[in-house]
Amino acid sequence: MTGESWSSTRLPRIAVLGSGHVGPVIARVALEAGYQVAIAASGDPEKIALITQVLAPGAEPRWAADAVKEADIVVLAIPLHRFAGFDPALVAGKLVVDTMNYWPPIDGVQEMFEDRRYGCSEIVSQRLVRSTVVKTFNHLGYHELEDERRPMGSPERRALGVASDDPVGVDVVAGVIERIGYDTVRLDSLIAGRLLEPGGPVFGVSLSRPEFELAMRVEAA
Amino acid sequence: MTTAPSSAVPASAGEPGQFPLVLGLDTFGDLTHDDDDRADTHAQTIRNVVEQGVLADHVGVDFFGIGEHHTDDFPMPAADVVLGTIAGRTTRIRLGSAVTVLSSDDPVRVFQRYSTLDAISGGRAEVILGRGSSTESFPLFGYGLADYEDLFEEKTHLFAELLKGGPVTWEGKTRAPLHNQDVVPHTESGPFPAWIGVGGSPQSVIRAAHYGFSLMLAIIGGPPARFSPFSQLFRQALEKFGQDPRPVGVHSPGHVAATDEQAREEFWPRYLEVIRRFSKTRGFAIPTKESFAHEVGPHGALYVGSPETVAQKIAANLTLLDATRFDLKYGMPGLSQQALMTNIELYGTQVMPRVHELVG
Ligand SMILES: NC(=O)c1ccc[n+]([C@@H]2O[C@H](COP(=O)([O-])OP(=O)(O)OC[C@H]3O[C@@H](n4cnc5c(N)ncnc54)[C@H](OP(=O)(O)O)[C@@H]3O)[C@@H](O)[C@H]2O)c1
Numbered sequence: 127m128t129g130e131s132w133s134s135t136r137l138p139r140i141a142v143l144g145s146g147h148v149g150p151v152i153a154r155v156a157l158e159a160g161y162q163v164a165i166a167a168s169g170d171p172e173k174i175a176l177i178t179q180v181l182a183p184g185a186e187p188r189w190a191a192d193a194v195k196e197a198d199i200v201v202l203a204i205p206l207h208r209f210a211g212f213d214p215a216l217v218a219g220k221l222v223v224d225t226m227n228y229w230p231p232i233d234g235v236q237e238m239f240e241d242r243r244y245g246c247s248e249i250v251s252q253r254l255v256r257s258t259v260v261k262t263f264n265h266l267g268y269h270e271l272e273d274e275r276r277p278m279g280s281p282e283r284r285a286l287g288v289a290s291d292d293p294v295g296v297d298v299v300a301g302v303i304e305r306i307g308y309d310t311v312r313l314d315s316l317i318a319g320r321l322l323e324p325g326g327p328v329f330g331v332s333l334s335r336p337e338f339e340l341a342m343r344v345e346a347a
Numbered sequence: 348m349t350t351a352p353s354s355a356v357p358a359s360a361g362e363p364g365q366f367p368l369v370l371g372l373d374t375f376g377d378l379t380h381d382d383d384d385r386a387d388t389h390a391q392t393i394r395n396v397v398e399q400g401v402l403a404d405h406v407g408v409d410f411f412g413i414g415e416h417h418t419d420d421f422p423m424p425a426a427d428v429v430l431g432t433i434a435g436r437t438t439r440i441r442l443g444s445a446v447t448v449l450s451s452d453d454p455v456r457v458f459q460r461y462s463t464l465d466a467i468s469g470g471r472a473e474v475i476l477g478r479g480s481s482t483e484s485f486p487l488f489g490y491g492l493a494d495y496e497d498l499f500e501e502k503t504h505l506f507a508e509l510l511k512g513g514p515v516t517w518e519g520k521t522r523a524p525l526h527n528q529d530v531v532p533h534t535e536s537g538p539f540p541a542w543i544g545v546g547g548s549p550q551s552v553i554r555a556a557h558y559g560f561s562l563m564l565a566i567i568g569g570p571p572a573r574f575s576p577f578s579q580l581f582r583q584a585l586e587k588f589g590q591d592p593r594p595v596g597v598h599s600p601g602h603v604a605a606t607d608e609q610a611r612e613e614f615w616p617r618y619l620e621v622i623r624r625f626s627k628t629r630g631f632a633i634p635t636k637e638s639f640a641h642e643v644g645p646h647g648a649l650y651v652g653s654p655e656t657v658a659q660k661i662a663a664n665l666t667l668l669d670a671t672r673f674d675l676k677y678g679m680p681g682l683s684q685q686a687l688m689t690n691i692e693l694y695g696t697q698v699m700p701r702v703h704e705l706v707g
Contacts, residue, residue, distance in 0.1 A: 146548055146550060147548055176553065181576050205493075207493035234492030234493040268547065269568060273573065
């Protein structure tokens with residue numbers, strides 16, 4: 127999307143798992159920001175070839191295992207009710223971006239996510255023990271993801287929260303998001319990331335970085 | 348999905364662009380309020396919808412659609428009964444669901460209800476099938492929300508088989524199998540038009556093309572332009588599956604009144620109220636005056652304004668999305684019957700002719 131030049135160090139490669147409402151949009155904005163992107167659904171890449179070609183031209187449709195193998199960052203854009211059947215070994219050792227939300231009226235009641243002591247991404251992280259989980263994108267409507275991008279420095283630039291227990295993970299993912307076209311507000315734990323969930327102060331709201339930070343402080347107070 | 352089933356509904360063959368411009372109205376049975384802003388009863392709201400459908404016919408609207416809903420402010424679970432009543436009082440307007448939540452219904456019953464409507468109305472029935480963006484019907488009828496993909500896939504397939512006419516053989520996980528089953532009533536003049544409503548799922552676009560349904564894009568928020576790749580995806584998928592060309596339609600919410608100002612004033616508080624309630628369960632952001640102004644403007648999804656404003660926007664987006672049909676979802680819970688009737692009259696007598704003029 128932007129006039130930014132390629133950085134000298136190689137950009138991380140991205141695998142998007144999920145080719146529904148959300149996956150192809152994330153793939154498209156990542157491609158436009160200069161990333162190499164593979165996309166996978168639950169089965170044969172042939173099934174998503176046309177979707178990829180039209181909605182995210184330039185992304186490579188692959189089997190999930192192949193897409194993940196060569197990726198530095200794996201974006202999980204699958205419905206939460208499919209997560210119980212998701213194999214943690216697939217993303218072992220990877221940096222995983224969790225875009226998922228738990229809304230019982232939409233997903234139905236999911237036993238795994240009913241333990242209210244934990245946020246949704248904490249439960250994801252407990253299951254993906256060998257991966258680094260970063261929570262972001264979940265609080266932005268997929269239909270806004272493309273249109274709301276703004277170049278760095280634009281007064282209209284919107285902020286996204288990026289939360290993880292792993293500071294390096296936060297940095298890497300925040301770097302991607304800033305390049306795609308958003309400011310970031312970094313949160314130093316998945317516990318803090320609960321503020322990004324549905325019903326929270328920033329969910330579905332378009333906020334600049336200062337507004338975002340203020341909303342979080344007010345809520346935390 | 349490598350081999351395509353033969354097409355469920357024969358489309359008039361030929362190039363896209365050959366499809367006539369169709370302008371319709373949709374309602375979800377939005378609860379009306381009386382002149383003192385007190386809620387009408389569910390029964391009165393349903394009788395009001397009948398009058399709205401009859402008026403739509405009289406002012407020349409092409410299609411009247413009723414969407415299935417099961418809530419206090421949208422008391423409309425049996426659209427086909429209401430459509431049957433409207434059919435008995437009209438002769439011209441096409442009548443259909445907008446949408447039928449197929450995932451939580453029985454395709455055989457849906458087919459029977461709408462082929463009965465087709466009989467009553469002399470061949471004016473249509474269906475728009477949806478996976479269900481409003482999900483109240485799932486718990487109500489004992490379906491698991493987590494199963495919606497399988498339910499919709501299987502039931503769409505069965506519905507496509509039923510539409511072909513003739514005995515049906517089908518087997519799946521979500522319903523008892525059918526073996527060479529004759530399903531009545533037979534339609535008189537071939538299959539009635541069937542659409543799949545899509546709110547942003549590319550798989551649903553592919554599915555519509557695969558089974559030979561037409562595509563109805565449900566655009567209820569954000570810039571309509573983001574849907575233009577979906578028209579393209581649909582056309583390419585039809586080609587890939589060896590299906591005939593089929594029309595693309597757009598369904599969006601709005602409200603028409605004499606002036607832009609009046610339309611916004613009437614619509615805004617009701618819209619705010621409904622989204623505020625939805626936001627509790629669905630996590631939507633609560634709209635602000637600013638976000639509303641954006642949705643009503645040229646890059647938003649709401650068609651709220653004077654006949655000229657709404658016509659301009661419809662014409663622009665039909666062109667942008669390469670679509671030949673537009674269904675305005677008029678009304679909002681809390682608006683009066685009077686405001687809805689005015690909306691319908693303006694749509695038929697002023698918006699529609701103007702759109703025809705603009706689209707040429
Ligand atoms: N709606 C929004 O605005 C929004 C915003 C942010 C985040 N989210 C979150 O984004 C997630 C995805 O939602 P969606 O609406 O895009 O879902 P969707 O349209 O139902 O698509 C789901 C996709 O995930 C794939 N999938 C399922 N299991 C998989 C697996 N084990 N491995 C790889 N792919 C798999 C499916 O592939 P198959 O068809 O092959 O099974 C399908 O392509 C949800 O968790 C949602 O909460 C939504």
